[in-house]
Amino acid sequence: MGNVLVVAEHLHGKFPKTTLVGVEAGKQMAGHLGGKCLAAVLGQGIGALATELTEYGVDVVAVDGPPFAHYLADAYTAAIAEVAKQHDVEVVMAAATAVGKDLLPRVAARLGAAMGSDVTAIVDKATFKRPMYAGNAIATVALAGSPRVVSVRTTAFDAAKKGGEKGKVTALSMSPDATSTKMQFVEFAETKSDRPVLTEARIVCSGGRGLKNGENFTIYLEPLCEALGAAMGASRAAVDAGFVPNDLQVGQTGKVVAPELYIAVGISGAIQHLAGMKDSKVIVAINKDEEAPIFQISDYGLVADLFKAVPELTEEVKKLKA
Amino acid sequence: MKILVAVKRVPDPETVVKIAPDGVGITTDNVKWVINPFDEIAIEEGLRLKEKVSGTEVVLVSIGQKAAQEQLRTGLAMGADRAILVLSDQALEPLAVARVLQKLVEQEKPELVLLGKQAIDDDSNCAGQMLAELLGWPQATFASKVEVGGDQRAARVTREVDGGLETLNIPLPAIVTADLRLNEPRYASLPGIMKARKKELKEIAVADLGVDVAPKARIVKLETPPKRTGGRKVGSVQELVQVLHNEAKVI
Numbered sequence: 001m002g003n004v005l006v007v008a009e010h011l012h013g014k015f016p017k018t019t020l021v022g023v024e025a026g027k028q029m030a031g032h033l034g035g036k037c038l039a040a041v042l043g044q045g046i047g048a049l050a051t052e053l054t055e056y057g058v059d060v061v062a063v064d065g066p067p068f069a070h071y072l073a074d075a076y077t078a079a080i081a082e083v084a085k086q087h088d089v090e091v092v093m094a095a096a097t098a099v100g101k102d103l104l105p106r107v108a109a110r111l112g113a114a115m116g117s118d119v120t121a122i123v124d125k126a127t128f129k130r131p132m133y134a135g136n137a138i139a140t141v142a143l144a145g146s147p148r149v150v151s152v153r154t155t156a157f158d159a160a161k162k163g164g165e166k167g168k169v170t171a172l173s174m175s176p177d178a179t180s181t182k183m184q185f186v187e188f189a190e191t192k193s194d195r196p197v198l199t200e201a202r203i204v205c206s207g208g209r210g211l212k213n214g215e216n217f218t219i220y221l222e223p224l225c226e227a228l229g230a231a232m233g234a235s236r237a238a239v240d241a242g243f244v245p246n247d248l249q250v251g252q253t254g255k256v257v258a259p260e261l262y263i264a265v266g267i268s269g270a271i272q273h274l275a276g277m278k279d280s281k282v283i284v285a286i287n288k289d290e291e292a293p294i295f296q297i298s299d300y301g302l303v304a305d306l307f308k309a310v311p312e313l314t315e316e317v318k319k320l321k322a
Numbered sequence: 323m324k325i326l327v328a329v330k331r332v333p334d335p336e337t338v339v340k341i342a343p344d345g346v347g348i349t350t351d352n353v354k355w356v357i358n359p360f361d362e363i364a365i366e367e368g369l370r371l372k373e374k375v376s377g378t379e380v381v382l383v384s385i386g387q388k389a390a391q392e393q394l395r396t397g398l399a400m401g402a403d404r405a406i407l408v409l410s411d412q413a414l415e416p417l418a419v420a421r422v423l424q425k426l427v428e429q430e431k432p433e434l435v436l437l438g439k440q441a442i443d444d445d446s447n448c449a450g451q452m453l454a455e456l457l458g459w460p461q462a463t464f465a466s467k468v469e470v471g472g473d474q475r476a477a478r479v480t481r482e483v484d485g486g487l488e489t490l491n492i493p494l495p496a497i498v499t500a501d502l503r504l505n506e507p508r509y510a511s512l513p514g515i516m517k518a519r520k521k522e523l524k525e526i527a528v529a530d531l532g533v534d535v536a537p538k539a540r541i542v543k544l545e546t547p548p549k550r551t552g553g554r555k556v557g558s559v560q561e562l563v564q565v566l567h568n569e570a571k572v573i
Contacts, residue, residue, distance in 0.1 A: 011485070072490075073451065073461050098483040102463045105448035109420060109455035114538035117446045127542065132444050133339045137348065140543040182460040186478070186489040197485070203572070228573065239502060246466065246482045246503050253360070253440065253502065261572040272335060272442075278550055282570045284562065290555075299553035299570065302562050312559040320567060 002090025002146060003035040005083060006058070009071075009099050010041065010049055017200045020159035022095035023056055025122065025152040027160060029091050032125040040083050040172075042076055044069040050169045057164030061087065063172045070185035071099055077106040078178050084111065086172070089147055091125075096151040097199075104151045114143035118256075120156040134252040135275035154199055155258035155279055191247055198248065201231035203261045206250055206277070207243070208235040210266020210287065210306055214243040220310045221265060227317040233257065233277075235267045251276035266306045269294030286310065323378045323474050325368045326432040328423060328450075329397055330358040331390040332443040346541045357393045360438025363500040366507040368436050369401045371470060379403045381430060385410055385422055391523060398518035399510030405521070410528040410535070416448035418535035423449070424456045425531045432495065433474060439464050439499040450499040460492035464501040470494070 006026035009019050023039060030037035041050045042063040050062040063079045080103070084092055092107055094100035096118045108115035120138070121129040127142045128150060143150075198204065205228065207221045217232070225232045233250040234243065250257055252275035262280035267273060269285070269292055277283070278297055285298035288305050295301040302309060333339055334354040342349045357365070365382065372378040382397045382405040384390040394405040408422055427435060440447035454461035462468075462479035466487065469478045474494065481488045482501045510518070528535060556562045566573045 073454070073463075074458075077455060098464065098481075101447050102451060102461070105416065105446075105451035106455040106461070108448070109417060109452035112417075115416065115446075115448060116539065117448060131547070132544075133333070133348070134335070134442065134445070135547060136339050137341060138545045138547050139541050140545070142540045142542050144538045144540070182493055183462075184491040186491055188483075188486060188488045190486040199484075236502065242503075245487075246501060247484070247486060249502070252442065252445065261566070261570070270336070271338060282566070282572050283550075284566070295555070296552045297550045300562060300565055301553070301555045302559065303555060304559070309559050313563065316559055316563040317573065320563060320573065 001034045002088050004030045004033060004037045004091045004093060005080070005087065005089040006037065006039045007080060007092070007094035007100065007103065008039040008041045008053055009095070009097060010043065010046070013049065015049070015053065016197070017159050018095040018097050018154045020056070021154050021157045022093060022100070022152060023058060023160040025157045026093050027058070028122055028157070029093060032122060033090055035090065038087055038089070040080060042068045042079060054167035054169060055162045056160045057167060059167040060169045061172050062169055067179040067181065072181045072183045072185060073102055073106050074183055075179050075181040076103055077110055079172065079174060080107050081110045082174055082178065083172055084147055092147055092149045094151055095154050097154065100151050104149050108149035111147050111149065113147045113149045114145055115149045116141050116143055117151050118153045119150050120153045131275070134271050135278070136271065153256055155256050191245065195225055196229065196231045198231045198233055198250070198255055199257060201259055203228045203230035204233050204250070204257050204259045205230045205263040205265060206233035206235060206267060207238055207265045208267030209237040209241060211238065211243060217244055220307065224310055224314045224317070227314045227321070235270070235273045237270070264294050264298070265310060267294055268292045269297065323371070323375050323434065324430065324432040325371060325378060325380050326427065326430055326435045327361070327364050327368045327380060327382050327397070327402065328435070328437040329361045329365065329382050329384045329393055330438070330441045331355050331384065331386055331393045332358045332441055335359060335442050341544050341546060346544050348544070355389070355392065357396060358438050358441045360440060360442070360500050362507040363502070363504050364436040364438050365397050365400055365402060366505045367468060367500055369508070370505060371468070372401070375470065375474065381406065381432070383408070383423065383426055385414055385419055385528070387411060394523055395518050396510060398521045398523070399514040400508055401514060403521065405523045407523060407525045408528050408531065409525055414535050415537055415539055416446050417452055417538065419449045420452035420456055421533040421535065422528060422531060423453050425533050427457060434470070434477070434494060435497050437497070437499045439501050450497050454497040459496050461497045462490050462492055463499040465498050466501050466503045468498055468504070
């Protein structure tokens with residue numbers, strides 16, 4: 001009867017929704033194992049964050065100190081593996097964010113553990129579902145041995161809510177040798193935006209190659225995003241063409257989103273894009289090519305020139321909200 | 323400087339794969355096979371570093387069936403110097419791949435190992451990170467820019483992370499995995515293709531490496547996801563706003 005350990009990522013003194021999704025998946029996993037759900041918070045001066053996380057009904061292991069001030073794969077791996085050993089951990093989990101994807105395979109290698117990436121469902125204590133081939137196949141995978149390492153798709157589980165019995169905070173003590181790193185953090189150039197985060201937004205408007213250039217994202221798509229309070233996304237083709245940063249990419253090799261409303265503008269609907277958005281509740285496509293594959297999965301399709309339709313849509317939304 | 327680049331043979335990303343009758347694999351008839359797109363970017367990055375740092379050798383490694391020769395020849399035609407194919411009939415999972423690569427790294431002693439950030443067939447996104455841990459090397463995944471210092475003892479790597487770009491300094495030897503914007507891979511030229519035929523392509527049986535490649539994960543079942551069916555077309559922007567507001571109730 002082992003425990004579950006969730007790696008709890010934080011940014012600017014807060015836990016993003018994706019972390020809470022990881023915690024929820026961890027609690028479900030603990031239910032299957034009959035063990036406890038623990039969460040590890042790593043950083044420098046993270047006492048308050050560790051305490052906050054206990055309100056979600058999990059015990060927290062705080063790994064606090066200068067070596068953890070910035071996420072670095074090697075030092076974090078050593079710490080997580082140590083926590084796993086000290087706390088009888090059978091499954092190590094995290095949300096499949098950029099950090100989760102970077103960290104967990106390294107942890108799995110250190111522990112010699114079986115790994116499942118981007119898991120969308122927990123079947124039992126050692127069996128999971130995960131998409132393969134850009135989501136064109138869903139594999140049921142059985143992981144052998146203990147511990148096991150699992151990253152979870154951030155759209156596949158709800159976010160944990162506060163409540164239940166508050167957990168305890170314990171600190172991990174490690175020798176400085178054990179936390180040495182060969183890597184040096186230089187800088188994080190954060191994309192500043194007033195709009196919601198792509199993976200948390202209720203509405204996402206994405207642009208594709210049909211927008212023709214980066215300026216048109218600003219001229220056409222941004223006002224629509226603002227009117228709707230939506231996050232902006234993009235197809236891989238638009239990123240490939242250099243219109244927008246990769247950070248906006250929705251798809252197999254970018255971010256996976258499942259908002260209530262997804263508006264695809266000038267996106268043809270390549271397999272790899274659909275992999276990142278087809279679980280959205282309502283999908284709208286605006287494209288001038290009525291044969292575009294995106295229409296085959298859209299709830300509402302508008303065959304139109306986006307350069308006319310998008311400004312019109314922005315105005316109509318503003319009127320509706322006025 | 324020596325650079326090792328890992329290359330995987332995968333179904334063309336535009337192919338819609340079909341599940342095989344056995345229910346645990348995909349049908350491979352009529353599938354077009356290509357170099358995993360992110361590995362192609364990794365090869366290109368290796369070649370660009372070779373063009374900057376004279377005396378650099380770019381060695382490709384693939385693990386798989388004999389047919390992966392085709393992808394290695396393509397990489398050689400792009401400009402890589404030689405290739406190693408580790409023959410395995412069984413598809414290896416990421417940790418096994420990392421162990422095989424670790425063995426080859428110990429033999430070849432490269433300063434840099436480049437991989438694609440993820441293979442677009444199993445979508446695991448694991449092998450590079452696992453290899454870094456097995457070797458005790460620093461890692462910079464999801465790279466969008468790689469600068470190797472003049473003394474070839476460190477690299478400065480910009481990474482595509484959530485919410486922006488992160489820059490790391492890492493000493494060599496190191497593992498770097500390629501993201502989409504790192505570069506635009508070149509096409510093989512005709513002279514390149516001619517030259518590639520004469521380049522060394524060494525084959526090794528996976529069993530001869532003496533590493534543990536036993537699987538820890540087993541696919542119990544492979545299923546087609548529920549199909550999302552298309553809805554309807556609307557005639558105007560006004561109608562679209564009306565249905566989104568009154569029918570779907572999402573705005």
